[in-house]
Structure formats: structure tokens, C-alpha cells
Amino acid sequence: MPWCFALLLAAAAGGAGRAGSEPAAAYVGWERCAPCHAELAEGWQTTRHAKAIDSLRKTGQENLPGCVECHVTGYEKDGGFIDCELTPEMAGVQCEACHGPGGGHVGDPMGVQLVRDAGEEVCRACHTEDQDPGFNYEEKTKGIHGD
Secondary structure: OOHHHHHHHHHHHOOOOEEOOEEOOOOOOHHHHOOOOHHHHHHHOOOOHHHHHHHHHHOOOOOOHHHHOOOEOOOOOOOOOOOOOOOHHHEOOOHHHHHOOOHHHHHOOOOOOOOOOOOHHHHHOOOOOOOOOOOOHHHHHHHOOOO
């Protein structure tokens, strides 16, 4: 995982404490976000991020760690994606890929805030010049939660 993304996730989880039985830094998946953020979750499902793992499956790259880490959520992190068989519910670039692990926020929505505006650095962790040379942050973020 690129260092700047790891740093952002660490900052998002910092000082959050425990919420129920889930550690603050645990990934929980978009379905745990949806009850409170239904409109955003519904819009996200229409995006390419929601189906990001499919592009790897089409080319037989779904088992290559260097590719998978940018097409799933919480790659090999607590509660995050392990592989397509064990954690298919964490496939795709979900809410927590940008806003940080949601375990603490789900348990204490008012007390544990996630990263609201992740910023270009988070996007650039995967949308690198080599991988996505035509990436335009301003244009791409307009539809990040759907149309």
C-alpha cells in the first residue's frame, strides 16, 4: 500500500477508541454505511469503483496483489479484503477506501468522524501517472458517488 494512503488511514482511525466489539480501525463494508448514507450508497453502486474487481477478473489479474490492492477495500487490513473467496463483500472501491475504516464510526457515528474530503492524494495512490496517465481529479470526483 502506498505510504500516503496508509498514513491517511492511520490518521482517520487515530484516537477513535473501540466501538462495541469492532476496533476503530476495522473495515466494515459499504452495506454498513448504507443505512445512514442510503443516497450515497445507491449512487456509488452505479460507479466503476463499485465494480472495480470485475476489470481484473476480465483480464485474469484478480489474484495479483499489486493489482488487487487498488480494486478492493481494506486490502489485507482488519475487516478488509483478503481474497475473492473469503471476503467478496469487500471487493470494489467502497466508501472506506477513501474515507477510512468505519468500524468506530458505525458504533459511534457522532463521536467518531471519518475523513470527509479525502483529497487528491488518496486518489493518486491508485490513479498513478503510470496506471492512469489521463486521470483528471477535478473531473473524476464529480461523479465519485454516482450521477
